Amino acid sequence: MTHLSRSFIFAAASLSLSAQEPTPQKLSTVVIKGSAIGGEVTALTPSLQLSGKALEALSASTLGNVLADIPGVASSYFGPNSGRPVIRGLEGDRLKIAQNGTSSLDASSASPDHAVSVDPLTIREVQVLRGPAALLYSSSILGGVVNVIDNRIPVERLPRATTLFGRMGSVDGLLALSVLTEGTAGDFAYHLDGFTKTTEDLSTPLGRIADTASDSRGAGFGLSRVGAFGYVGLSYSGLNSTYGVTEPGIEIGLRQRRWDLAGAVNAPVAALKSVSYKLGVSDYAHSEFDGGVAGSTFANQGWDGRVDFELTKIGSLEGVVGLQSGRFDFSVVGDEAFLPTTRNANDALFGSFVQSLSADSRLRYGFRVESAKVSADAWTHEGLVSNPGAASATFTPASLAIAWVKDLNAQWATTFSLTRTERAPNFQELFADGPHLGTDAYEVGDRTLGKEQGFGLELELTKTRGAVSGSVSIYFNRFSSFIAQQANGYGPNLTSVGGPNYSLGGADQLARYDFVSVPADFFGAETKINYQLHDTATSKLGLEFFGDFVRASNRDTSEALPRISPGRLGAALHGLASGWSWRLDAAYHLAQNRLATDETPTAGYTMVGASLGHDFKLAGTDARFTLRLTNLFDVEARNASSFIKDALPLPGRGLEAGLKLSF
Amino acid sequence: MAVCLLGVWADPVRAPDGHDHDHGPGAPVQYFTPPPSAPAAAAASPSAPSVALPAPVVVIALAEVAPVVPITTAPALIALVAPAAVSAGRVSAAVVSPNTALVAERFTANMPGDFPEPPYPRWARQQGLQGDMLVLVEVSAAGAPVSVVVRESSGSAPLDAYALEWVRRNWTWGPGSPRRFLVPFVFQLR
Numbered sequence: 074m075t076h077l078s079r080s081f082i083f084a085a086a087s088l089s090l091s092a093q094e095p096t097p098q099k100l101s102t103v104v105i106k107g108s109a110i111g112g113e114v115t116a117l118t119p120s121l122q123l124s125g126k127a128l129e130a131l132s133a134s135t136l137g138n139v140l141a142d143i144p145g146v147a148s149s150y151f152g153p154n155s156g157r158p159v160i161r162g163l164e165g166d167r168l169k170i171a172q173n174g175t176s177s178l179d180a181s182s183a184s185p186d187h188a189v190s191v192d193p194l195t196i197r198e199v200q201v202l203r204g205p206a207a208l209l210y211s212s213s214i215l216g217g218v219v220n221v222i223d224n225r226i227p228v229e230r231l232p233r234a235t236t237l238f239g240r241m242g243s244v245d246g247l248l249a250l251s252v253l254t255e256g257t258a259g260d261f262a263y264h265l266d267g268f269t270k271t272t273e274d275l276s277t278p279l280g281r282i283a284d285t286a287s288d289s290r291g292a293g294f295g296l297s298r299v300g301a302f303g304y305v306g307l308s309y310s311g312l313n314s315t316y317g318v319t320e321p322g323i324e325i326g327l328r329q330r331r332w333d334l335a336g337a338v339n340a341p342v343a344a345l346k347s348v349s350y351k352l353g354v355s356d357y358a359h360s361e362f363d364g365g366v367a368g369s370t371f372a373n374q375g376w377d378g379r380v381d382f383e384l385t386k387i388g389s390l391e392g393v394v395g396l397q398s399g400r401f402d403f404s405v406v407g408d409e410a411f412l413p414t415t416r417n418a419n420d421a422l423f424g425s426f427v428q429s430l431s432a433d434s435r436l437r438y439g440f441r442v443e444s445a446k447v448s449a450d451a452w453t454h455e456g457l458v459s460n461p462g463a464a465s466a467t468f469t470p471a472s473l474a475i476a477w478v479k480d481l482n483a484q485w486a487t488t489f490s491l492t493r494t495e496r497a498p499n500f501q502e503l504f505a506d507g508p509h510l511g512t513d514a515y516e517v518g519d520r521t522l523g524k525e526q527g528f529g530l531e532l533e534l535t536k537t538r539g540a541v542s543g544s545v546s547i548y549f550n551r552f553s554s555f556i557a558q559q560a561n562g563y564g565p566n567l568t569s570v571g572g573p574n575y576s577l578g579g580a581d582q583l584a585r586y587d588f589v590s591v592p593a594d595f596f597g598a599e600t601k602i603n604y605q606l607h608d609t610a611t612s613k614l615g616l617e618f619f620g621d622f623v624r625a626s627n628r629d630t631s632e633a634l635p636r637i638s639p640g641r642l643g644a645a646l647h648g649l650a651s652g653w654s655w656r657l658d659a660a661y662h663l664a665q666n667r668l669a670t671d672e673t674p675t676a677g678y679t680m681v682g683a684s685l686g687h688d689f690k691l692a693g694t695d696a697r698f699t700l701r702l703t704n705l706f707d708v709e710a711r712n713a714s715s716f717i718k719d720a721l722p723l724p725g726r727g728l729e730a731g732l733k734l735s736f
Numbered sequence: 737m738a739v740c741l742l743g744v745w746a747d748p749v750r751a752p753d754g755h756d757h758d759h760g761p762g763a764p765v766q767y768f769t770p771p772p773s774a775p776a777a778a779a780a781s782p783s784a785p786s787v788a789l790p791a792p793v794v795v796i797a798l799a800e801v802a803p804v805v806p807i808t809t810a811p812a813l814i815a816l817v818a819p820a821a822v823s824a825g826r827v828s829a830a831v832v833s834p835n836t837a838l839v840a841e842r843f844t845a846n847m848p849g850d851f852p853e854p855p856y857p858r859w860a861r862q863q864g865l866q867g868d869m870l871v872l873v874e875v876s877a878a879g880a881p882v883s884v885v886v887r888e889s890s891g892s893a894p895l896d897a898y899a900l901e902w903v904r905r906n907w908t909w910g911p912g913s914p915r916r917f918l919v920p921f922v923f924q925l926r
Contacts, residue, residue, distance in 0.1 A: 102920040105856050124862035198862050229857055230901070232894035255859075301852070301906060537926070 119200035136189045144599040144621040147638035150715040153275045154287045154316035155188040159714045162595050162625045162637045163216030166499045171210045171220045176377040178355035183501050184511035185716045186318040190329045191221050192291050194251045194268040198222040204490050205425045205439030205474040212441045212472040213496035215529045215550045225295040226306040226335045227262035231255045235736040244727025246273030262299050267292035277722045278709040287316035305336035327359035346385050352378035369409035375401025392426030411507030413452035415500035420444045433480040442471045445497035449504045455572045456506035468524050470495035484538045492529040498522040502556050502588040515564030515575050515585040527552040543602030555593035558586040560670045597623030613649040635669035638714040654686040665713040678710035695735040703727045840916040848910025854902040867891040871919045879909040
């Protein structure tokens with residue numbers, strides 16, 4: 074099952090010819106429509122997707138960086154090797170990152186220094202889903218859902234293609250090589266990819282930052298039987314990565330192995346257009362090495378599976394209903410054992426639909442009901458509570474979304490969305506009790522936490538055709554309960570039981586943060602407008618304006634929520650001439666002076682960049698050369714959404730070159 | 737199963753006026769993108785059918801099947817001629833004499849046969865490949881596609897091959913006499 078809208082038309086044919094003067098005559102034309110962003114709408118349509126050249130032109134370092142240029146998205150930026158996207162101020166478990174529709178089963182939502190277990194070099198497509206379509210993947214959708222697609226399981230016959238892609242970068246000493254080969258043999262389609270990537274310590278306007286180098290390798294192999302029936306395929310993939318997290322002498326060694334099964338059956342019965350299924354089984358672990366000695370090890374072993382039933386159009390109604398189920402065991406052992414071993418279960422029933430109301434308006438709506446259970450083992454541990462016993466918590470989050478899409482005319486459309494979301498607290502929010510080095514805090518969970526609940530309103534105006542195109546949206550998200558970390562003095566003094574002293578003035582003094590439920594408001598706006606000044610097949614020139622803005626507050630205290638990138642305003646000039654595509658962009662990032670307790674402000678800054686791409690033949694082989702210049706003026710800048718913004722500025726001036734060969 | 741979704745799109749794609757006919761294999765068809773001078777030539781063509789016949793540009797792998805009907809024979813006929821010209825006598829003449837070119841009939845979705853919808857391939861969507869193409873299908877008396885040829889390329893070789901492969905693998909016509917059809921494909925990303 075591909076997540077794209079498609080249709081097929083045989084236009085009516087009419088034959089009316091006279092011998093002398095032929096009048097227009099229509100052949101039945103087979104129209105195959107793909108991937109509608111802002112145009113045609115189905116229950117599966119993502120609101121944004123990146124693939125192909127657009128994706129390759131972006132930074133290769135982290136998923137957060139890949140998406141960070143999109144209005145509304147920031148990166149959590151824990152150094153050059155670890156960064157999750159933050160959308161509309163929402164991050165962590167609130168912003169689901171799916172891998173081919175199932176969970177990525179890593180440890181990235183537990184701490185900002187844990188990398189997402191998907192290297193950008195293996196990503197072939199990123200989708201950002203919002204509103205009812207996002208309910209296919211998560212019940213927490215006010216920021217959206219990010220779905221990363223690696224193509225490892227072929228879903229159809231593939232044209233034979235082999236590509237080699239090399240990259241070099243100056244700012245982090247990047248050396249990367251990736252290879253991809255795909256094709257079809259008989260009824261089987263295959264995919265093979267692999268990459269190796271090394272980086273050195275990051276260069277910033279303040280000099281090189283120690284302990285930020287990395288070394289990663291990954292590979293994946295997939296094989297599918299494809300045919301008129303649909304497809305069924307299996308893939309196996311692995312990722313090994315060692316990376317620094319800016320802390321002196323600390324290095325994280327990550328290893329994941331993953332099996333995936335996926336398939337789809339076309340039209341098994343009249344009522345269904347297709348049934349697709351996916352199952353991922355993963356074994357993930359990372360160790361935090363201190364001077365070469367493993368301090369603590371985080372492990373996540375589990376599986377996640379789903380079945381999607383795509384319904385045959387009934388009248389004006391199209392839709393998908395499905396089931397998703399996942400289990401994972403999460404454990405931390407060693408110095409940083411701030412969590413008991415937990416068993417996590419999540420089962421979901423979901424549906425997402427599109428209903429045409431009239432020729433120019435439609436309703437999209439969806440639901441997702443989950444049953445979530447977190448069980449903690451008995452824990453031999455000294456903390457605020459000594460040796461806590463086994464415990465479990467069960468939740469049934471239910472989320473609903475509805476969006477009314479109205480075409481104002483052939484060019485303009487408006488969408489009004491209402492969303493009600495609920496999210497079960499995760500193992501960390503419930504059971505944490507100990508020192509967490511990634512956030513430099515003594516974290517304390519609350520076993521009595523209830524569900525996180527929010528309500529969102531959004532109004533979007535889009536223009537899809539014409540020389541000027543783009544969208545503007547404004548949103549307001551109100552959480553009646555938002556699970557936040559609240560400063561609460563310092564950690565406990567455990568010297569009486571032979572432990573460290575985390576209290577104020579103690580040898581291991583550590584600020585204490587409690588997971589608490591607070592009422593919170595988020596509001597903001599996003600826009601991206603392109604003015605195509607010139608547009609022919611071989612020569613283009615466009616001017617783009619983009620911007621975003623978000624403000625987040627604790628409604629009880631009127632205090633700001635922490636780590637919010639306040640917004641930016643930017644412009645870009647892009648074009649194509651004589652086979653060269655180019656882009657110049659500049660963005661002014663606003664200063665953040667609305668701060669949470671103990672948070673430091675970040676100054677405003679302007680980033681200027683440029684990129685260049687050229688397709689050519691190299692000894693008869695298709696080649697593409699790309700060049701990217703970042704932070705042209707070597708500006709010292711701090712990312713407001715980063716946990717370590719005080720210690721780590723954004724990368725300095727850098728040049729990155731890439732060469733891709735397609736055989 | 738032929739799927740007919742008439743009226744779904746506000747702007748159904750239609751063949752450009754005067755370019756819905758075949759000029760013979762290898763001839764510059766320019767179905768979707770006529771050059772400035774083409775309309776005049778097209779308008780004149782029914783009364784003056786004179787087209788050279790080199791070999792087709794692209795033939796999908798069908799070597800194992802002997803063509804039932806030769807495609808490259810003279811005299812060439814314009815694919816879709818005025819209804820009067822497409823008389824039963826003319827068509828049967830083509831069957832009787834292999835030296836007479838077959839007339840390309842117009843393709844409609846509701847004709848007897850099975851024309852399943854091709855999905856937009858994921859690889860093409862991800863790479864942003866799109867384009868309009870014109871496919872010439874030669875159908876045996878039994879209804880199987882014997883030769884599937886690109887008459888006008890989409891501009892992307894893999895996309896062309898995909899459409900040809902799809903027709904060759906998945907489309908069948910009802911039994912009848914050997915026939916030829918011109919099928920316009922439009923791959924469109926929005």
